[in-house]
Amino acid sequence: MENKHKGILLETGTNELEIVEFTIGENRFGINVIKVKEIINPATITKIPGAHPFIEGIIEIRGEVLPVVSIAKALGLPDSTSPAQDRFIVAEFNKSKMIFHVHTVTQIHRVSWDKIEKPSEMYQGIESKIIGVVKRENGMILLLDFESIVVEINPSTGITKDQILKLGHRERSNKRVLIAEDSPLLRKLIQDTLGAAGYTNLEFFENGKDALTYFESVIADGKLIQDEVKILITDIEMPQMDGHYLTKRIKEDSQLSIIPVIIFSSLITEDLRHKGQKVGANAQVSKPEIAELVQLIDQLIL
Template structure:
Protein backbone atom coordinates (compact mmCIF):
# COMPACT_ATOMS: atom_id res chain seq x y z
CA UNK A 1 0.00 0.00 0.00
CA UNK A 2 1.43 3.37 -0.95
CA UNK A 3 0.04 6.87 -0.76
CA UNK A 4 0.58 10.17 -2.51
CA UNK A 5 -0.26 13.35 -0.66
CA UNK A 6 -0.57 15.22 -3.96
CA UNK A 7 -3.42 12.98 -5.11
CA UNK A 8 -5.11 12.01 -1.86
CA UNK A 9 -5.12 15.29 0.04
CA UNK A 10 -8.63 16.66 0.18
CA UNK A 11 -9.48 19.99 -1.36
CA UNK A 12 -8.31 22.93 0.74
CA UNK A 13 -10.90 24.63 2.87
CA UNK A 14 -13.46 21.79 2.71
CA UNK A 15 -12.75 20.74 6.31
CA UNK A 16 -12.18 17.12 5.31
CA UNK A 17 -9.31 14.68 5.70
CA UNK A 18 -8.40 11.09 5.04
CA UNK A 19 -6.99 8.83 7.74
CA UNK A 20 -5.43 5.40 7.57
CA UNK A 21 -6.86 3.07 10.20
CA UNK A 22 -4.34 0.60 11.65
CA UNK A 23 -4.32 -1.82 14.55
CA UNK A 24 -2.22 -3.10 17.42
CA UNK A 25 -3.20 -6.47 18.91
CA UNK A 26 -2.96 -6.13 22.68
CA UNK A 27 -2.13 -9.37 24.50
CA UNK A 28 -4.34 -9.69 27.56
CA UNK A 29 -3.28 -11.39 30.83
CA UNK A 30 -5.64 -14.31 30.15
CA UNK A 31 -3.99 -15.03 26.79
CA UNK A 32 -6.71 -13.43 24.67
CA UNK A 33 -6.15 -10.53 22.29
CA UNK A 34 -7.83 -7.13 22.10
CA UNK A 35 -7.69 -5.00 18.97
CA UNK A 36 -6.63 -1.39 19.58
CA UNK A 37 -7.65 1.04 16.83
CA UNK A 38 -5.41 3.94 15.76
CA UNK A 39 -5.26 6.42 12.92
CA UNK A 40 -2.87 8.70 11.07
CA UNK A 41 -3.49 11.39 8.46
CA UNK A 42 -2.87 9.98 4.98
CA UNK A 43 -0.86 13.11 4.16
CA UNK A 44 1.81 12.02 6.67
CA UNK A 45 2.23 8.55 5.20
CA UNK A 46 4.72 7.73 2.43
CA UNK A 47 3.89 4.01 2.25
CA UNK A 48 2.96 0.91 4.22
CA UNK A 49 5.39 -2.01 3.80
CA UNK A 50 6.21 -5.40 5.20
CA UNK A 51 8.80 -5.38 7.96
CA UNK A 52 12.20 -4.77 6.33
CA UNK A 53 15.60 -6.07 7.37
CA UNK A 54 17.03 -3.67 9.93
CA UNK A 55 20.49 -2.88 11.25
CA UNK A 56 21.19 -2.20 14.89
CA UNK A 57 22.05 1.39 15.70
CA UNK A 58 24.56 2.11 18.51
CA UNK A 59 23.13 3.76 21.63
CA UNK A 60 19.66 3.83 20.10
CA UNK A 61 16.77 5.39 21.97
CA UNK A 62 14.33 3.07 23.78
CA UNK A 63 11.72 1.49 21.47
CA UNK A 64 13.93 1.97 18.40
CA UNK A 65 14.23 -1.46 16.78
CA UNK A 66 16.93 -0.45 14.32
CA UNK A 67 17.38 1.39 11.03
CA UNK A 68 16.58 0.50 7.43
CA UNK A 69 16.84 2.14 4.03
CA UNK A 70 13.64 3.66 2.67
CA UNK A 71 14.17 4.97 -0.85
CA UNK A 72 17.84 5.58 -0.02
CA UNK A 73 16.98 7.43 3.20
CA UNK A 74 18.29 6.00 6.49
CA UNK A 75 15.07 5.46 8.45
CA UNK A 76 14.61 4.53 12.12
CA UNK A 77 12.09 1.75 12.86
CA UNK A 78 10.08 2.51 16.00
CA UNK A 79 8.26 -0.09 18.09
CA UNK A 80 5.01 1.88 18.34
CA UNK A 81 3.34 -0.62 20.66
CA UNK A 82 6.35 -0.50 22.98
CA UNK A 83 6.27 3.30 23.10
CA UNK A 84 2.53 3.28 23.80
CA UNK A 85 2.90 0.63 26.49
CA UNK A 86 0.69 -1.86 24.62
CA UNK A 87 1.94 -5.47 25.03
CA UNK A 88 1.88 -7.21 21.64
CA UNK A 89 3.41 -10.29 20.05
CA UNK A 90 7.19 -10.16 19.67
CA UNK A 91 7.01 -12.03 16.36
CA UNK A 92 7.38 -9.34 13.72
CA UNK A 93 7.39 -11.39 10.51
CA UNK A 94 3.62 -10.93 10.06
CA UNK A 95 3.57 -7.26 11.07
CA UNK A 96 3.76 -4.13 8.93
CA UNK A 97 5.55 -0.78 8.94
CA UNK A 98 3.98 2.62 8.35
CA UNK A 99 6.65 4.83 6.77
CA UNK A 100 5.92 8.50 7.54
CA UNK A 101 7.26 11.61 5.88
CA UNK A 102 6.64 14.91 7.68
CA UNK A 103 8.58 17.55 9.63
CA UNK A 104 11.28 16.93 7.00
CA UNK A 105 11.93 13.52 8.56
CA UNK A 106 11.27 9.93 7.51
CA UNK A 107 10.37 7.37 10.19
CA UNK A 108 9.00 3.84 10.29
CA UNK A 109 6.43 2.65 12.86
CA UNK A 110 5.87 -1.05 13.53
CA UNK A 111 2.18 -2.04 13.63
CA UNK A 112 0.25 -5.32 13.69
CA UNK A 113 -2.16 -4.74 10.82
CA UNK A 114 -3.41 -2.12 8.38
CA UNK A 115 -7.14 -1.65 7.79
CA UNK A 116 -8.34 0.98 5.33
CA UNK A 117 -8.59 4.65 4.49
CA UNK A 118 -11.50 6.69 5.83
CA UNK A 119 -12.52 10.02 4.30
CA UNK A 120 -14.15 12.07 7.03
CA UNK A 121 -15.09 15.60 8.00
CA UNK A 122 -13.08 17.32 10.70
CA UNK A 123 -16.51 18.00 12.27
CA UNK A 124 -16.64 14.27 13.05
CA UNK A 125 -13.19 14.27 14.65
CA UNK A 126 -13.53 14.76 18.39
CA UNK A 127 -11.06 16.34 20.77
CA UNK A 128 -10.02 14.02 23.60
CA UNK A 129 -11.88 14.47 26.86
CA UNK A 130 -10.28 16.58 29.57
CA UNK A 131 -9.31 13.33 31.25
CA UNK A 132 -7.46 12.10 28.17
CA UNK A 133 -5.86 15.43 27.31
CA UNK A 134 -3.55 15.24 30.29
CA UNK A 135 -1.15 17.86 28.96
CA UNK A 136 2.16 17.77 27.13
CA UNK A 137 2.65 14.04 27.76
CA UNK A 138 -0.63 13.03 26.12
CA UNK A 139 -0.16 11.25 22.79
CA UNK A 140 -3.79 11.22 21.56
CA UNK A 141 -4.84 14.40 19.76
CA UNK A 142 -8.23 13.30 18.45
CA UNK A 143 -10.78 10.49 18.36
CA UNK A 144 -12.87 9.23 15.42
CA UNK A 145 -15.92 6.96 15.84
CA UNK A 146 -16.15 4.37 13.04
CA UNK A 147 -18.08 1.10 12.91
CA UNK A 148 -18.71 1.23 16.67
CA UNK A 149 -14.96 1.54 17.30
CA UNK A 150 -12.98 4.45 18.69
CA UNK A 151 -10.00 5.25 16.46
CA UNK A 152 -7.29 7.17 18.34
CA UNK A 153 -5.42 9.72 16.22
CA UNK A 154 -1.90 9.76 17.61
CA UNK A 155 0.41 12.74 18.08
CA UNK A 156 3.28 11.44 15.95
CA UNK A 157 5.23 14.70 16.40
CA UNK A 158 5.24 14.04 20.15
CA UNK A 159 6.33 10.41 19.64
CA UNK A 160 9.20 11.39 17.33
CA UNK A 161 10.32 14.18 19.68
CA UNK A 162 10.37 11.71 22.56
CA UNK A 163 12.41 9.15 20.63
CA UNK A 164 14.70 11.69 18.93
CA UNK A 165 15.11 14.47 21.53
CA UNK A 166 17.99 16.02 19.58
CA UNK A 167 15.56 16.80 16.76
CA UNK A 168 12.82 18.14 19.02
CA UNK A 169 11.62 21.74 18.95
CA UNK A 170 11.94 21.58 22.75
CA UNK A 171 15.63 22.35 22.31
CA UNK A 172 14.85 25.80 20.90
CA UNK A 173 15.18 28.67 23.40
CA UNK A 174 14.23 32.08 22.05
CA UNK A 175 16.10 33.83 24.88
CA UNK A 176 19.33 32.28 23.58
CA UNK A 177 18.62 33.11 19.92
CA UNK A 178 20.86 36.04 18.98
CA UNK A 179 18.88 36.62 15.79
CA UNK A 180 15.80 37.67 17.84
CA UNK A 181 15.71 41.24 19.13
CA UNK A 182 15.14 41.01 22.88
CA UNK A 183 16.00 44.56 23.94
CA UNK A 184 13.53 46.16 26.35
CA UNK A 185 12.08 48.50 23.74
CA UNK A 186 11.13 45.59 21.48
CA UNK A 187 9.78 43.52 24.37
CA UNK A 188 7.61 46.47 25.40
CA UNK A 189 6.23 46.67 21.85
CA UNK A 190 5.40 42.96 21.91
CA UNK A 191 3.77 43.32 25.34
CA UNK A 192 1.06 45.40 23.67
CA UNK A 193 0.22 42.65 21.15
CA UNK A 194 -1.73 39.39 21.46
CA UNK A 195 -1.38 36.28 19.30
CA UNK A 196 -3.85 33.40 19.20
CA UNK A 197 -2.15 29.99 19.01
CA UNK A 198 -4.25 27.11 17.62
CA UNK A 199 -2.93 23.53 17.80
CA UNK A 200 -4.50 20.26 18.89
CA UNK A 201 -1.21 18.91 20.27
CA UNK A 202 -0.74 20.15 23.84
CA UNK A 203 2.96 19.40 23.40
CA UNK A 204 3.35 21.62 20.30
CA UNK A 205 0.88 24.26 21.51
CA UNK A 206 2.82 24.81 24.73
CA UNK A 207 6.13 25.09 22.84
CA UNK A 208 4.70 27.83 20.62
CA UNK A 209 3.13 29.65 23.57
CA UNK A 210 6.41 29.53 25.50
CA UNK A 211 8.39 30.83 22.51
CA UNK A 212 6.05 33.77 21.86
CA UNK A 213 5.56 34.71 25.51
CA UNK A 214 9.32 34.55 26.21
CA UNK A 215 9.77 37.14 23.45
CA UNK A 216 7.15 39.38 25.09
CA UNK A 217 3.92 38.59 23.24
CA UNK A 218 0.62 37.98 25.01
CA UNK A 219 -1.06 34.77 23.89
CA UNK A 220 -4.45 33.07 23.68
CA UNK A 221 -4.48 29.26 23.39
CA UNK A 222 -7.05 27.16 21.51
CA UNK A 223 -6.91 23.39 21.09
CA UNK A 224 -8.68 23.16 17.71
CA UNK A 225 -10.07 25.23 14.85
CA UNK A 226 -13.61 25.07 16.21
CA UNK A 227 -12.60 26.54 19.55
CA UNK A 228 -10.52 29.20 17.77
CA UNK A 229 -13.41 30.21 15.52
CA UNK A 230 -15.80 30.41 18.48
CA UNK A 231 -13.32 32.53 20.45
CA UNK A 232 -12.61 34.85 17.52
CA UNK A 233 -16.36 35.29 16.93
CA UNK A 234 -16.75 36.19 20.60
CA UNK A 235 -13.87 38.71 20.39
CA UNK A 236 -15.42 40.28 17.29
CA UNK A 237 -18.70 40.74 19.19
CA UNK A 238 -16.88 42.29 22.16
CA UNK A 239 -14.98 44.66 19.87
CA UNK A 240 -18.23 45.72 18.20
CA UNK A 241 -19.97 46.26 21.54
CA UNK A 242 -17.07 48.33 22.86
CA UNK A 243 -16.68 50.14 19.53
CA UNK A 244 -12.99 49.30 19.16
CA UNK A 245 -11.11 47.51 16.37
CA UNK A 246 -10.72 43.79 17.00
CA UNK A 247 -6.94 44.29 16.88
CA UNK A 248 -7.31 45.80 20.36
CA UNK A 249 -8.10 42.25 21.54
CA UNK A 250 -6.13 39.99 19.18
CA UNK A 251 -3.49 40.91 16.60
CA UNK A 252 -2.66 37.69 14.77
CA UNK A 253 -3.32 33.95 14.54
CA UNK A 254 -0.82 31.07 14.39
CA UNK A 255 -2.62 27.86 13.39
CA UNK A 256 -1.91 24.20 12.78
CA UNK A 257 -3.51 22.54 9.74
CA UNK A 258 -4.87 19.18 10.95
CA UNK A 259 -7.16 19.62 13.97
CA UNK A 260 -10.45 18.20 15.27
CA UNK A 261 -13.79 19.92 14.59
CA UNK A 262 -12.33 22.45 12.14
CA UNK A 263 -8.98 22.19 10.38
CA UNK A 264 -6.62 25.12 9.91
CA UNK A 265 -7.31 25.55 6.19
CA UNK A 266 -11.05 25.82 6.82
CA UNK A 267 -10.40 28.23 9.71
CA UNK A 268 -8.43 30.52 7.37
CA UNK A 269 -11.21 30.36 4.79
CA UNK A 270 -13.86 31.26 7.39
CA UNK A 271 -11.81 34.15 8.75
CA UNK A 272 -11.07 35.59 5.31
CA UNK A 273 -14.78 35.36 4.46
CA UNK A 274 -15.57 37.64 7.43
CA UNK A 275 -15.24 41.41 7.30
CA UNK A 276 -13.61 41.57 10.75
CA UNK A 277 -10.70 39.20 10.07
CA UNK A 278 -10.04 39.85 6.37
CA UNK A 279 -6.74 41.61 7.05
CA UNK A 280 -5.54 40.00 10.30
CA UNK A 281 -2.12 38.29 9.96
CA UNK A 282 -2.45 34.49 9.87
CA UNK A 283 0.53 32.14 9.84
CA UNK A 284 0.09 28.41 9.29
CA UNK A 285 2.49 26.23 11.32
CA UNK A 286 2.28 22.58 10.31
CA UNK A 287 4.21 19.37 9.82
CA UNK A 288 2.31 18.99 6.52
CA UNK A 289 3.57 22.20 4.93
CA UNK A 290 4.69 20.82 1.58
CA UNK A 291 5.09 23.19 -1.38
CA UNK A 292 1.60 22.17 -2.50
CA UNK A 293 0.04 22.83 0.90
CA UNK A 294 1.87 26.13 1.18
CA UNK A 295 0.34 27.24 -2.12
CA UNK A 296 -3.12 26.17 -0.92
CA UNK A 297 -2.71 28.00 2.40
CA UNK A 298 -1.58 31.21 0.69
CA UNK A 299 -4.41 30.94 -1.84
CA UNK A 300 -6.93 30.74 1.00
CA UNK A 301 -5.49 33.89 2.56
CA UNK A 302 -2.72 32.89 4.97
CA UNK A 303 0.05 35.47 5.13
CA UNK A 304 2.83 32.90 5.42
CA UNK A 305 3.60 29.33 6.44
CA UNK A 306 6.16 27.54 8.60
CA UNK A 307 7.05 23.87 8.81
CA UNK A 308 6.99 22.66 12.40
CA UNK A 309 10.73 22.29 12.95
CA UNK A 310 11.07 25.99 12.04
CA UNK A 311 9.91 27.34 15.40
CA UNK A 312 13.08 29.45 15.44
CA UNK A 313 11.57 31.63 12.69
CA UNK A 314 8.32 32.21 14.58
CA UNK A 315 9.10 35.40 16.52
CA UNK A 316 10.79 37.21 13.62
CA UNK A 317 7.87 36.37 11.32
CA UNK A 318 5.29 37.63 13.83
CA UNK A 319 7.35 40.79 14.35
CA UNK A 320 7.27 41.33 10.59
CA UNK A 321 3.48 41.09 10.38
CA UNK A 322 2.48 42.70 13.68
CA UNK A 323 5.16 45.36 14.37
CA UNK A 324 5.47 46.78 10.86
Protein backbone atom coordinates in the same frame (compact mmCIF):
# COMPACT_ATOMS: atom_id res chain seq x y z
CA MET B 1 2.80 -0.79 -1.64
CA GLU B 2 3.30 2.84 -2.55
CA ASN B 3 0.56 5.18 -1.42
CA LYS B 4 -1.00 6.07 -4.79
CA HIS B 5 -3.86 7.71 -2.89
CA LYS B 6 -1.56 10.68 -2.32
CA GLY B 7 -2.49 12.04 -5.73
CA ILE B 8 -6.15 12.39 -4.78
CA LEU B 9 -5.89 15.16 -2.24
CA LEU B 10 -8.99 16.57 -0.64
CA GLU B 11 -10.28 19.97 -1.67
CA THR B 12 -8.65 22.53 0.62
CA GLY B 13 -10.72 24.17 3.33
CA THR B 14 -13.48 21.56 3.62
CA ASN B 15 -12.59 20.68 7.23
CA GLU B 16 -12.05 17.07 6.16
CA LEU B 17 -9.12 14.71 6.25
CA GLU B 18 -8.32 11.16 5.21
CA ILE B 19 -6.77 8.77 7.69
CA VAL B 20 -4.98 5.47 7.26
CA GLU B 21 -6.32 3.06 9.87
CA PHE B 22 -3.84 0.64 11.45
CA THR B 23 -3.81 -1.63 14.46
CA ILE B 24 -1.60 -2.38 17.42
CA GLY B 25 -2.99 -5.61 18.86
CA GLU B 26 -6.73 -5.11 19.17
CA ASN B 27 -6.40 -1.32 19.29
CA ARG B 28 -7.32 0.81 16.25
CA PHE B 29 -5.34 3.94 15.42
CA GLY B 30 -5.08 6.44 12.59
CA ILE B 31 -2.52 8.64 10.83
CA ASN B 32 -3.28 11.50 8.45
CA VAL B 33 -2.81 10.20 4.90
CA ILE B 34 -0.90 13.40 4.05
CA LYS B 35 1.94 12.18 6.28
CA VAL B 36 2.14 8.77 4.61
CA LYS B 37 4.64 8.29 1.78
CA GLU B 38 4.10 4.56 1.38
CA ILE B 39 3.26 1.35 3.22
CA ILE B 40 5.67 -1.57 2.91
CA ASN B 41 6.25 -5.04 4.26
CA PRO B 42 8.78 -5.30 7.10
CA ALA B 43 12.43 -5.38 6.11
CA THR B 44 15.53 -6.53 7.97
CA ILE B 45 16.36 -4.02 10.70
CA THR B 46 19.90 -3.10 11.72
CA LYS B 47 20.03 -2.61 15.48
CA ILE B 48 21.64 0.52 16.93
CA PRO B 49 23.39 0.10 20.31
CA GLY B 50 22.20 2.61 22.88
CA ALA B 51 19.22 3.77 20.81
CA HIS B 52 16.05 5.09 22.42
CA PRO B 53 13.75 2.24 23.59
CA PHE B 54 11.15 3.16 20.94
CA ILE B 55 13.73 2.80 18.12
CA GLU B 56 14.03 -0.75 16.79
CA GLY B 57 16.91 0.17 14.51
CA ILE B 58 17.39 1.45 10.97
CA ILE B 59 16.68 0.20 7.46
CA GLU B 60 17.74 1.38 4.02
CA ILE B 61 14.98 2.19 1.56
CA ARG B 62 15.72 3.62 -1.90
CA GLY B 63 19.11 4.87 -0.81
CA GLU B 64 17.84 6.52 2.39
CA VAL B 65 18.63 5.22 5.87
CA LEU B 66 15.55 5.68 8.05
CA PRO B 67 14.85 4.93 11.72
CA VAL B 68 12.15 2.40 12.58
CA VAL B 69 9.89 3.44 15.46
CA SER B 70 7.89 0.78 17.30
CA ILE B 71 4.44 2.24 17.86
CA ALA B 72 3.66 -0.62 20.25
CA LYS B 73 6.60 0.36 22.48
CA ALA B 74 5.77 4.07 22.21
CA LEU B 75 2.27 3.34 23.55
CA GLY B 76 3.31 0.75 26.12
CA LEU B 77 1.41 -2.01 24.31
CA PRO B 78 2.48 -5.62 23.60
CA ASP B 79 4.51 -6.53 20.53
CA SER B 80 2.87 -8.24 17.58
CA THR B 81 1.83 -11.87 17.91
CA SER B 82 1.75 -12.25 14.10
CA PRO B 83 4.90 -10.45 12.86
CA ALA B 84 4.40 -11.77 9.32
CA GLN B 85 1.35 -9.51 9.05
CA ASP B 86 3.14 -6.43 10.37
CA ARG B 87 3.56 -3.35 8.20
CA PHE B 88 5.96 -0.41 8.00
CA ILE B 89 4.40 3.03 7.42
CA VAL B 90 6.95 5.33 5.78
CA ALA B 91 6.04 8.84 6.93
CA GLU B 92 7.26 12.38 6.34
CA PHE B 93 6.54 15.46 8.45
CA ASN B 94 8.48 18.10 10.39
CA LYS B 95 10.90 18.09 7.45
CA SER B 96 12.04 14.53 8.20
CA LYS B 97 11.25 10.93 7.24
CA MET B 98 10.86 7.90 9.48
CA ILE B 99 9.18 4.51 9.57
CA PHE B 100 6.45 3.52 11.99
CA HIS B 101 6.21 -0.21 12.74
CA VAL B 102 2.55 -1.20 13.16
CA HIS B 103 0.76 -4.54 13.25
CA THR B 104 -1.74 -4.27 10.40
CA VAL B 105 -2.95 -1.59 8.00
CA THR B 106 -6.63 -1.90 7.21
CA GLN B 107 -8.25 0.90 5.21
CA ILE B 108 -8.52 4.62 4.49
CA HIS B 109 -11.37 6.70 5.95
CA ARG B 110 -12.54 10.16 4.95
CA VAL B 111 -13.83 12.04 8.00
CA SER B 112 -14.72 15.58 8.99
CA TRP B 113 -12.74 17.23 11.77
CA ASP B 114 -16.02 18.28 13.42
CA LYS B 115 -16.75 14.58 13.98
CA ILE B 116 -13.42 14.09 15.75
CA GLU B 117 -13.62 14.48 19.50
CA LYS B 118 -11.00 15.66 21.92
CA PRO B 119 -9.39 12.74 23.82
CA SER B 120 -10.06 12.25 27.50
CA GLU B 121 -8.33 10.44 30.33
CA MET B 122 -10.23 7.24 29.57
CA TYR B 123 -7.51 6.00 27.24
CA GLN B 124 -5.46 4.34 29.96
CA GLY B 125 -2.43 6.56 30.12
CA ILE B 126 -1.88 7.10 26.39
CA GLU B 127 -4.08 10.20 26.22
CA SER B 128 -0.99 12.42 25.92
CA LYS B 129 -0.25 10.71 22.59
CA ILE B 130 -3.81 11.02 21.21
CA ILE B 131 -4.98 14.10 19.29
CA GLY B 132 -8.51 12.96 18.53
CA VAL B 133 -11.10 10.20 18.63
CA VAL B 134 -13.04 9.09 15.56
CA LYS B 135 -16.26 7.28 16.44
CA ARG B 136 -17.29 4.62 13.92
CA GLU B 137 -20.22 2.22 13.96
CA ASN B 138 -17.88 -0.68 14.72
CA GLY B 139 -15.80 1.13 17.36
CA MET B 140 -13.36 4.00 17.81
CA ILE B 141 -10.20 4.99 15.97
CA LEU B 142 -7.65 6.97 17.96
CA LEU B 143 -5.60 9.55 16.04
CA LEU B 144 -2.03 9.47 17.29
CA ASP B 145 0.09 12.53 17.97
CA PHE B 146 3.12 11.35 16.01
CA GLU B 147 4.92 14.66 16.55
CA SER B 148 4.95 14.18 20.33
CA ILE B 149 6.25 10.61 19.91
CA VAL B 150 9.13 11.87 17.77
CA VAL B 151 9.95 14.69 20.20
CA GLU B 152 9.96 12.19 23.07
CA ILE B 153 12.52 10.12 21.16
CA ASN B 154 14.66 13.11 20.18
CA PRO B 155 13.87 16.37 22.03
CA SER B 156 16.24 18.30 19.75
CA THR B 157 13.72 17.86 16.90
CA GLY B 158 11.17 19.86 18.86
CA ILE B 159 10.66 23.54 19.54
CA THR B 160 13.43 24.90 21.77
CA LYS B 161 14.50 28.21 23.27
CA ASP B 162 17.96 27.72 21.75
CA GLN B 163 16.47 28.60 18.37
CA ILE B 164 15.24 31.92 19.81
CA LEU B 165 18.57 32.75 21.44
CA LYS B 166 20.18 32.75 17.99
CA LEU B 167 18.02 35.75 17.08
CA GLY B 168 19.90 37.88 19.61
CA HIS B 169 18.49 40.57 21.94
CA ARG B 170 14.82 41.33 21.37
CA GLU B 171 12.40 43.92 22.72
CA ARG B 172 9.30 42.73 24.57
CA SER B 173 5.90 43.22 22.98
CA ASN B 174 2.46 43.44 24.59
CA LYS B 175 0.71 42.89 21.27
CA ARG B 176 -1.87 40.13 21.60
CA VAL B 177 -1.09 36.88 19.79
CA LEU B 178 -3.69 34.11 19.44
CA ILE B 179 -2.57 30.51 18.95
CA ALA B 180 -4.76 27.57 17.90
CA GLU B 181 -2.89 24.37 18.82
CA ASP B 182 -4.40 21.13 20.11
CA SER B 183 -1.28 19.48 21.57
CA PRO B 184 -0.70 20.35 25.28
CA LEU B 185 3.02 19.65 24.83
CA LEU B 186 3.31 22.03 21.89
CA ARG B 187 1.19 24.71 23.56
CA LYS B 188 3.69 24.73 26.43
CA LEU B 189 6.71 24.78 24.09
CA ILE B 190 5.22 27.59 21.99
CA GLN B 191 4.37 29.58 25.11
CA ASP B 192 7.93 29.25 26.44
CA THR B 193 9.64 30.06 23.15
CA LEU B 194 7.43 32.97 22.11
CA GLY B 195 7.82 34.31 25.64
CA ALA B 196 11.59 34.11 25.25
CA ALA B 197 11.20 36.00 21.97
CA GLY B 198 9.39 38.83 23.78
CA TYR B 199 5.79 37.95 22.91
CA THR B 200 4.11 37.45 26.27
CA ASN B 201 0.49 38.47 25.61
CA LEU B 202 -0.58 35.03 24.34
CA GLU B 203 -3.94 33.31 24.30
CA PHE B 204 -4.29 29.66 23.35
CA PHE B 205 -7.22 27.71 21.92
CA GLU B 206 -7.34 23.93 21.70
CA ASN B 207 -8.88 23.87 18.23
CA GLY B 208 -9.97 26.05 15.33
CA LYS B 209 -13.62 26.03 16.34
CA ASP B 210 -12.91 27.63 19.72
CA ALA B 211 -10.69 30.24 18.07
CA LEU B 212 -13.35 31.12 15.51
CA THR B 213 -16.00 31.33 18.24
CA TYR B 214 -13.80 33.85 20.04
CA PHE B 215 -13.34 35.96 16.91
CA GLU B 216 -17.09 35.95 16.27
CA SER B 217 -17.79 36.98 19.88
CA VAL B 218 -15.50 40.01 19.49
CA ILE B 219 -17.44 41.10 16.40
CA ALA B 220 -20.77 40.43 18.13
CA ASP B 221 -19.70 42.74 20.97
CA GLY B 222 -19.21 45.54 18.44
CA LYS B 223 -15.44 45.69 18.89
CA LEU B 224 -12.85 46.17 16.16
CA ILE B 225 -11.04 42.86 15.81
CA GLN B 226 -7.69 44.58 15.21
CA ASP B 227 -8.01 46.27 18.63
CA GLU B 228 -8.30 42.85 20.31
CA VAL B 229 -5.99 40.61 18.26
CA LYS B 230 -2.83 41.42 16.34
CA ILE B 231 -2.08 38.04 14.71
CA LEU B 232 -3.24 34.40 14.65
CA ILE B 233 -0.93 31.36 14.65
CA THR B 234 -2.69 28.11 13.82
CA ASP B 235 -1.86 24.42 13.54
CA ILE B 236 -3.53 22.39 10.78
CA GLU B 237 -4.50 19.11 12.46
CA MET B 238 -7.03 19.89 15.22
CA PRO B 239 -10.28 18.24 16.35
CA GLN B 240 -13.54 20.06 15.54
CA MET B 241 -12.00 22.48 13.03
CA ASP B 242 -8.66 22.28 11.24
CA GLY B 243 -6.35 25.21 10.55
CA HIS B 244 -7.05 25.39 6.84
CA TYR B 245 -10.79 25.73 7.39
CA LEU B 246 -10.24 28.23 10.22
CA THR B 247 -8.04 30.33 7.94
CA LYS B 248 -10.59 30.16 5.14
CA ARG B 249 -13.40 31.32 7.44
CA ILE B 250 -11.33 34.24 8.72
CA LYS B 251 -10.16 35.38 5.30
CA GLU B 252 -13.68 35.20 3.83
CA ASP B 253 -15.08 37.44 6.58
CA SER B 254 -14.86 41.14 5.75
CA GLN B 255 -14.31 42.12 9.39
CA LEU B 256 -11.86 39.34 10.31
CA SER B 257 -9.77 39.21 7.13
CA ILE B 258 -7.50 42.03 8.31
CA ILE B 259 -5.95 39.69 10.89
CA PRO B 260 -2.67 38.15 9.66
CA VAL B 261 -2.72 34.34 9.81
CA ILE B 262 0.40 32.17 10.00
CA ILE B 263 -0.03 28.42 9.64
CA PHE B 264 2.53 26.65 11.87
CA SER B 265 2.34 22.92 11.20
CA SER B 266 4.36 19.75 10.68
CA LEU B 267 2.50 19.36 7.36
CA ILE B 268 4.09 22.36 5.63
CA THR B 269 6.03 20.97 2.67
CA GLU B 270 6.63 22.30 -0.83
CA ASP B 271 4.11 19.76 -2.14
CA LEU B 272 1.40 20.93 0.29
CA ARG B 273 2.14 24.64 0.65
CA HIS B 274 -0.44 25.45 -2.03
CA LYS B 275 -3.21 24.31 0.33
CA GLY B 276 -2.47 27.11 2.80
CA GLN B 277 -2.07 29.62 0.00
CA LYS B 278 -5.47 28.67 -1.39
CA VAL B 279 -7.26 29.50 1.88
CA GLY B 280 -5.46 32.84 2.18
CA ALA B 281 -2.79 32.26 4.83
CA ASN B 282 -0.36 35.17 5.05
CA ALA B 283 2.54 32.81 5.75
CA GLN B 284 3.29 29.16 6.47
CA VAL B 285 6.07 27.67 8.61
CA SER B 286 7.00 24.04 9.22
CA LYS B 287 7.38 22.91 12.80
CA PRO B 288 9.73 23.06 14.61
CA GLU B 289 11.16 26.22 12.94
CA ILE B 290 10.20 28.56 15.79
CA ALA B 291 12.83 31.20 14.90
CA GLU B 292 11.38 31.50 11.41
CA LEU B 293 7.92 31.80 12.97
CA VAL B 294 9.08 34.63 15.24
CA GLN B 295 10.61 36.53 12.32
CA LEU B 296 7.33 36.24 10.41
CA ILE B 297 5.37 37.47 13.43
CA ASP B 298 7.72 40.46 13.56
CA GLN B 299 6.95 41.23 9.92
CA LEU B 300 3.18 40.62 9.90
CA ILE B 301 1.88 41.61 13.33
CA LEU B 302 -0.47 44.60 13.26
